[in-house]
Each structure stands twice: as structure tokens, then as C-alpha cells.
Amino acid sequence: MKVRADILRIYQAVHTWTGITTGLLLFIGFFAGAITMFASSIDKWATPPSHQLPQVESTQYDTLIHSVLAQYPESQNGLKVSFEEGQSPITWYQQGSARGLSLDKQLWHGTLDESGELQAHTSYINELSALVDYLHRSAGIAGEIGHDQAGVYVLGIAAILYFIALISGVIFLLPTLVKSFFALRDNKGASRFWLDTHNLIGITSLPFHIIIALTVIVFAFHDILYGGLSKLYGDKPLFARDAPSKVEFNVAHLPSIEEIVARAKVYAPEHSIKEITLSRLNSKSPSASVQLVSDEYLMRGPKTDFLFMNPYTFEISTSSVINGDQGIWGAVVTTLFGLHFGSYGGEIGRWVYFFLGVLGAVLFYTGNLLWLEKRRKQKQAEQSKSTQIMGKLTIGVAMGAMLGVAAAFAVTKWVALTALNINVVYMWAYYLCFFITLMSAFIFGISKTAIWSQRSIAILCFSLPLSSIIAMMLPSLGIWPASGWSSVVLELSAAILGVIFWKMADKTRLRALYGEPNSIWFIGQSQAEQTLQSQSA
Amino acid sequence: MSRLATTEKVQPDWWGKIFAGAVFGLALSFGMVGLFAWLGSDGLTQTISVEKHSWRTQFNMWIIPPIWLLILSFVFMFRSAKQALIWLGGANILVYVLLYFVRGIA
Numbered sequence: 114m115k116v117r118a119d120i121l122r123i124y125q126a127v128h129t130w131t132g133i134t135t136g137l138l139l140f141i142g143f144f145a146g147a148i149t150m151f152a153s154s155i156d157k158w159a160t161p162p163s164h165q166l167p168q169v170e171s172t173q174y175d176t177l178i179h180s181v182l183a184q185y186p187e188s189q190n191g192l193k194v195s196f197e198e199g200q201s202p203i204t205w206y207q208q209g210s211a212r213g214l215s216l217d218k219q220l221w222h223g224t225l226d227e228s229g230e231l232q233a234h235t236s237y238i239n240e241l242s243a244l245v246d247y248l249h250r251s252a253g254i255a256g257e258i259g260h261d262q263a264g265v266y267v268l269g270i271a272a273i274l275y276f277i278a279l280i281s282g283v284i285f286l287l288p289t290l291v292k293s294f295f296a297l298r299d300n301k302g303a304s305r306f307w308l309d310t311h312n313l314i315g316i317t318s319l320p321f322h323i324i325i326a327l328t329v330i331v332f333a334f335h336d337i338l339y340g341g342l343s344k345l346y347g348d349k350p351l352f353a354r355d356a357p358s359k360v361e362f363n364v365a366h367l368p369s370i371e372e373i374v375a376r377a378k379v380y381a382p383e384h385s386i387k388e389i390t391l392s393r394l395n396s397k398s399p400s401a402s403v404q405l406v407s408d409e410y411l412m413r414g415p416k417t418d419f420l421f422m423n424p425y426t427f428e429i430s431t432s433s434v435i436n437g438d439q440g441i442w443g444a445v446v447t448t449l450f451g452l453h454f455g456s457y458g459g460e461i462g463r464w465v466y467f468f469l470g471v472l473g474a475v476l477f478y479t480g481n482l483l484w485l486e487k488r489r490k491q492k493q494a495e496q497s498k499s500t501q502i503m504g505k506l507t508i509g510v511a512m513g514a515m516l517g518v519a520a521a522f523a524v525t526k527w528v529a530l531t532a533l534n535i536n537v538v539y540m541w542a543y544y545l546c547f548f549i550t551l552m553s554a555f556i557f558g559i560s561k562t563a564i565w566s567q568r569s570i571a572i573l574c575f576s577l578p579l580s581s582i583i584a585m586m587l588p589s590l591g592i593w594p595a596s597g598w599s600s601v602v603l604e605l606s607a608a609i610l611g612v613i614f615w616k617m618a619d620k621t622r623l624r625a626l627y628g629e630p631n632s633i634w635f636i637g638q639s640q641a642e643q644t645l646q647s648q649s650a
Numbered sequence: 651m652s653r654l655a656t657t658e659k660v661q662p663d664w665w666g667k668i669f670a671g672a673v674f675g676l677a678l679s680f681g682m683v684g685l686f687a688w689l690g691s692d693g694l695t696q697t698i699s700v701e702k703h704s705w706r707t708q709f710n711m712w713i714i715p716p717i718w719l720l721i722l723s724f725v726f727m728f729r730s731a732k733q734a735l736i737w738l739g740g741a742n743i744l745v746y747v748l749l750y751f752v753r754g755i756a
Contacts, residue, residue, distance in 0.1 A: 119659045123726050126662070273719065280723035330715045338711045345684035346694060347753055351707050353700045431701045440692060443705035446712055 114287045121288065124281040131278035133484050133503070135271040136477040137510045138252045142268055142329075143477065144515060145249035147470025150455060150463045152242035153416060154599035157199065159241040159525045162593055166201040166224035166232065173225055174370045177203055180231040181223050182364050182394070188221070189364055189394040197387060199597075207235060216240065216536040240536040244521060244543065250332075253514065253547065261333075269333025276326040282315055290316070303624075303632075304486040311479040314472050321469050322476075328453035355430065357397055362425050364394045376427040377403045377420055381434040384410070387417055391424055399424055405434060408459030411451040418447075481507040485633060496633055504633050505554040512566035513550030517543035519573035522607070526580050526592040560625035560636045567618035574611030578604040658729075666731020674738035675721035681745035683714050688752045 148155070169177055174194060181188050181203055188205040195202060201222035218240075223233040247253070251264020252271075297309045315322075331338070343351050374386055384405035392400050401424035404417040412418045413433035420432035431437065433447045451457055455466030481503065488500050496504075520542040528538045554562040581604055584594040595601050626637040687710045688694050692702060721738070728734035 117660075120727065123660060123662055127726060273722070276719045277723050280720075281726075327716055327719070330719075331712055334715075335711060338714050339707075341680050342683070342687070342707070342711055342714070345680060345687060345749070349694045352704050355700050431704065438699045438701045439705045440702045442692070442702070442709035446705060446708045449712060 114290065116284065116287050121285050124284040128278055128281040128285055129484065131274040131281065132477075132480045135274045135278065136481045137506060138268060138271045139275055140474050140477045140511050141252040141514045142249055142271075143470050143473035145245050145518065147467045147474070148245045148518065149242065149249050149415070150467045150470070151599075151603065152246065154603055155242040155245070156239060157597065158595065158600040158603050159239045159522075161529055162596070164201075164222065164236045164239075165199060166222045166234070168198060168200070169202045169225050171196075171371075173229075174202065176229065177223065177225050177231070178367070178370065178391075179364075180225075181205070181233070184231060185221065185233070189391075191390060191392045192394075193388055193390045194370060195388040200388075216534065216540070237534065237536065239525075241521060241525060241539065244536075244539050245518060248514065248518070248543075253517075253543070265333050269330055272326045272329035272333070276323070276330070279315075279319065279322055279326060283319065286312060286316070304483065307479045307482050307486070311476060311483060314476045314479075318469055318472055318476075322473065324449070324452045325473070328449060331449075332453075358423075358426075359397070361397055362395065362399045367391075367394060367424060368427075373401055373403070373422065373424055373427070376422065376429075377405070380420060380429055380432065380436055381405050381418070383407060384418060384434060394424070408457075408462075410434070411448060411457035412454075413447040413450045413456070415454040415456055417456075478507070478511055489631070489633060491631060493631060500633065504559050506551075508559040508563050508566075509551035509554030510547075512554075512563060512570070513547040516550055516566050516570050516573070517546035519570045520546045523573040523576045523580075526584070530591055558636065560621065560634045563621045563634075564618050564625065567614045567621065571611040571614035571618065574607040574614065577607040660727065661730045662726075663731035663734075667725050667728060667734050670728075670731060670734035670738050671722040671725030674735065674742055675725060676718050678721065678738060678742050678745060679714050679717035681742060681749055682717060683710050684749050685745060685752065686710070686713075688749070 178192065178194065181192065185205070187207075191205055193204045195204065201224060203223040205221050205223075207219040207221055218238045219235050220238050221233055221235050223231060226232050247262070250268065251262040252268055254262070254264030254267050256263035293309070293312070297306070297313060299306045339351060370389065373389060377386055377389075384407040387404045387406050389404070390402045392402070401422045403420040403422060404414075405420060406412070406417050410418070418433045420434060421430045422428065423430070429437065431439065431443075433443070433450075435444050435447070439447075455462055455469075458465065485500055485504050485507070489496060521539045524538060524542055525535065528535050550562060550566050553565070578595075580592060581594040584590060584592045595604050621634070624632070625634045628635055628637075630637070686693075687706075692698050692706050698706070725734050725738075728737065
């Protein structure tokens with residue numbers, strides 16, 4: 114397709130600027146986002162099995178709920194009943210709430226013992242998946258603005274530029290799209306190979322990227338958008354409310370959990386019920402939030418669909434399962450959420466989204482490399498200041514973030530042996546690794562940093578299955594080996610990642626020592642030095 | 651492709667176009683969504699359930715960014731910043747005048 118040269122040039126500049134300013138932020142967002150696809154498996158893997166109490170018979174839930182409410186009245190503000198095997202049947206928060214990343218959340222677990230007596234204990238919550246999610250949403254930029262992390266707004270702005278980068282990238286690829294779409298030329302130099310990789314990933318996963326850019330902007334700025342919208346609504350409310358109940362409800366009259374489940378089942382017959390959170394039970398606006406799962410449907414949340422119900426009257430206020438009066442509007446909105454979270458298609462869907470996320474990270478990484486190659490002076494080793502700094506940032510930030518996450522995974526089971534708060538250790542591990550790698554890139558240069566950090570990531574990845582082997586051989590040590598399918602797959606995946614990173618380090622080393630002398634990666638001896646040496650010898 | 655005279659070429663005019671796309675473009679997408687919120691089906695003049703109203707509002711919020719982003723992405727196609735400001739500014743005036751009447755009638 115023909116595009117006028119002047120337009121092409123403009124959009125090339127737009128693509129370069131929007132890309133280079135956002136690439137590294139998006140890199141962190143995407144690789145961390147890919148990992149969050151397995152948040153449930155990560156939590157299962159990282160939480161000591163002793164934290165979860167045994168499940169109860171389906172007929173015992175009501176006894177359990179009422180004994181918890183009697184002995185721990187504060188739990189009426191948020192009591193989670195879980196029907197999943199391997200989870201405590203009932204949990205509630207002493208400190209903090211289910212939302213957000215907080216390092217000292219105390220969670221109560223409850224169950225019934227054989228004689229029907231309440232057994233309860235508190236535990237910290239392992240925040241490993243929450244740490245990855247925090248990186249995913251904020252790129253690790255600390256600080257808060259309003260009720261959200263500052264990084265969320267930074268990524269929101271980055272997503273605006275990212276959307277423009279997508280459109281401009283397509284525009285300036287159009288003239289050569291048909292000719293070189295499936296070309297992956299590895300015999301025309303590294304730069305050409307990266308360009309082909311970049312284009313191939315960019316075009317094939319374009320719909321995914323458009324959805325991600327759009328949803329990230331909405332996630333970051335919905336409050337501002339609602340604010341503007343309310344001006345246009347005039348005296349009409351954005352969200353109307355049902356008239357509040359005049360009755361003050363009391364837990365003494367709480368219907369049985371079976372009745373609540375039955376009502377939800379009638380509404381969403383093809384979903385299964387994962388958990389129910391009862392809150393504000395002694396008030397005029399009590400709520401039962403039912404978490405529904407289905408592998409057959411696209412779900413609105415990262416892991417579940419929701420349904421809000423009054424637990425006393427069984428009145429359903431709304432649900433993300435379209436079976437009420439949501440109209441086409443609810444269907445579109447929940448679809449957009451679901452397309453961001455990849456919460457459809459069950460296990461296969463999660464893996465597809467994992468790879469789309471990883472490919473996204475590769476897209477941004479190769480984008481930065483292309484920028485570096487293009488601005489590089491071909492005929493001399495000395496490069497411009499901006500090229501040098503961008504090169505160091507690219508390696509430092511990308512490798513540092515990955516090393517930090519790998520370290521957080523690697524310390525998990527070992528720190529559980531100590532009295533340290535694991536979540537505080539996670540933050541230290543992540544930020545230390547990140548800043549050490551970044552500093553190393555500026556002090557020792559990009560090649561050395563890339564090689565050692567890739568080797569370190571590989572070793573940390575290998576340490577996950579290794580810890581399990583040690584745990585099995587030395588049970589007295591007190592760390593727990595991977596048990597269950599998802600934890601074993603997690604450690605196997607870590608081992609495969611380890612091999613990949615080790616190979617990457619080998620490749621980087623080859624290029625750094627024996628590659629093109631004028632490349633920014635080169636740290637070997639230049640041709641001139643070699644001839645000088647051989648002459649003097 | 652025939653060579654274009656300098657006056658026919660699209661001028662970069664970076665800051666002017668970015669301003670037009672960012673500010674006028676955002677105002678325009680709010681205005682268009684406002685019209686749709688009042689005039690579209692299940693609009694604000696109609697009586698609909700609380701539940702449907704809530705999802706309609708969410709939908710309205712969701713479609714503001716895509717409209718804005720498309721304007722912001724294609725604003726560089728205008729021949730100059732002046733053109734961009736005139737067209738987008740004009741469209742804004744049109745949309746908000748319409749919105750004013752629609753709300754007056756409603």
C-alpha cells in the first residue's frame with residue numbers, strides 16, 4: 114500500500130518518540146503482567162501449606178459462620194467463605210483489606226475441628242503475586258496519588274503514547290507490510306533480524322495490544338473520565354441507587370449459606386461458585402459478593418465473575434454474568450475487562466495470554482534495540498551520549514526488573530524459615546536487584562551487566578526446583594517441596610526459563626567479545642589492537 | 651508518486667497538532683459521548699432500570715478514550731497545526747451547541 118512520503122516521515126518520528134519514551138515502562142508492565150496470569154498458582158506455591166486450614170463438610174458452613182460471628186464480631190465487616198479445596202473454609206481480615214499491596218496484612222483462618230469446635234489462627238498473607246501485580250500496574254514506581262499508586266497514572270500516560278505508537282507503527286509499516294510481513298531475516302545482520310521480529314510481533318498481536326492500551330488508560334483515569342462525564346449528565350446521576358432499605362439487618366436472621374448459593378445458582382446456572390464474601394451484615398446495606406468461575410465464558414475479573422446480592426432478601430443488585438438487565442452495555446464493558454485479564458479459556462487461555470505478554474515485552478525490548486542500532490555510528494566505536502545512556506537504561510531496567518522478580522521467587526521458601534516478614538523481604542530483594550543492575554549498567558557497561566544479570570536470573574530460576582529437591586531430601590529443614598500439579602509446573606517453567614536465560618547470556622557474551630567491533634555491545638579487542646599486538650609479538 | 655510542492659506537504663507542526671489533538675480532541679470525544687448519552691438508546695431521557703443505567707454509564711465512560719486516541723493518533727494527518735485547530739475547534743463548537751439544545755429540550 115502506498116502512503117505519501119511526507120506522512121510516512123511524520124509517523125516514523127511519532128513512532129520513534131512515543132516508543133522510546135514508553136518502551137521500558139511497558140516492558141516491566143508486560144513481563145510482570147504475563148506472570149500475574151498465574152497469580153493463584155503462585156500464591157499456592159508460595160504460601161506454607163500450614164497456613165491453610167482443612168475444609169469442612171458442605172453442611173457445616175452455617176455452624177462455622179455463626180461461631181465465627183459470635184466469637185469474632187468484627188468479622189461481620191468482611192467474612193469470606195471459600196468452597197475451594199486447599200483453601201481455609203473461612204477467612205477474614207484483622208488488618209487491611211483484600212485490595213492493594215500492603216506488607217502487614219493479618220488474615221484470620223477458621224475451620225471446625227472433629228468435635229465441631231471453632232479452630233482459628235492468624236497468618237500473614239504471602240504477597241508474592243501481589244508484588245508482581247504491583248509491578249504490573251505501576252512498573253515499580255512508588256508513591257501514592259489519591260487512592261492509587263503514582264505508577265498507575267504514569268503507566269496510564271505511557272499507555273496513551275503506546276496507543277499512538279501502535280497506530281503510527283502500522284502506518285509507517287504499511288508500504289512494506291505485504292512484502293516483508295512473514296520475513297524473518299537472520300542473515301542480514303542483527304538489526305534486520307530485530308526489525309523483522311519487532312514487526313512480526315507487532316502486527317500479529319495488534320488486537321491484543323490495542324485492547325491493553327485502551328484498558329490501561331481506563332483503569333488509570335476512570336475517576337477523571339467519570340468526573341467529566343458527570344458534567345455532561347447535568348442533574349442526572351452517573352449511578353442511580355436503589356432506595357436504601359429501611360430495615361436494619363442482623364446476623365441473627367442470616368439465611369443459610371445454601372440458600373444464598375441456591376439463589377446465585379438460579380441466576381448463573383453454568384458457573385460454579387468459588388467463594389462468597391459477606392460484608393456489613395449488621396447494617397441497612399448488607400452485601401454478599403459471590404465469586405463465580407467458568408472456563409466456558411469470558412469472565413470480567415482477573416480470575417472470576419461477580420454477583421452482588423443482599424444476603425437476607427436475595428435481591429441481586431447486579432452481576433457481571435449477563436443474565437439480568439445489563440443490556441448490551443454490560444456485555445461490552447465486561448468483555449473489555451475480560452479481554453485485558455485474559456480470564457477466558459481456562460488454563461489454555463492463561464498460557465496464551467502469558468505468551469502474548471512475554472511477546473509484548475520482547476516487542477518493546479527489540480524496539481529499544483532498534484533505536485540504539487539505528488542511531489549508532491557505524492564507522493566508529495565512540496557513540497553519542499544519548500545512545501550510551503539509552504543503552505544502559507535498556508539493559509539496566511529490563512534485566513534489573515527481571516532479576517528482582519526472580520530473586521523474590523527464589524527467597525520465598527528460605528525466608529519462611531526465619532522470623533522475617535516475607536513481604537518486606539520481597540520489597541528489599543526486588544529493589545536491591547533492580548538498582549544494583551541499573552548501577553552496574555552505568556558503571557561496568559551494558560555487555561558485562563547483561564551477561565552477569567542473565568546468568569544470575571538463570572541461577573535463581575534453577576534454584577526453585579533445586580529448593581524442592583533439597584526439601585525432599587532434608588525434610589527436617591522445614592521448607593516445603595512443590596506439591597500439586599500447578600506448583601510442579603511452576604518450578605518446571607522456572608527451570609526452562611533458566612535454560613533460556615543461560616543461553617541468552619552465552620549469546621550476549623559471543624557478541625560482546627567477537628561481534629562487530631563498532632557495536633555498542635563490543636568489549637573485546639578491536640582489530641587495530643589485535644594487529645598492533647601481533648606486530649609487537 | 652508525483653513530487654509535492656512544499657505548500658502541499660503535510661507540515662509536522664508538532665506542538666500545535668499535539669495541543670489540538672490532546673485538548674480539542676479530548677473535549678470533542680467528551681462532547682460526542684455526551685450526545686450519545688442523551689440521544690442514544692437507553693439514553694438519559696428514558697426511564698430504565700438502575701442496573702441498566704449503571705452499565706450504560708460505564709459504557710459511556712469506556713468509549714471516551716478510544717475516540718480521543720483515534721483523534722490524537724490521526725491529528726498529524728492535518729496539513730498544518732492551524733488546520734487541525736480550525737477543524738477540531740469547529741467540531742467542538744458544533745457538538746457542544748447541539749448538546750446545549752438537546753439538554754435544554756430534555
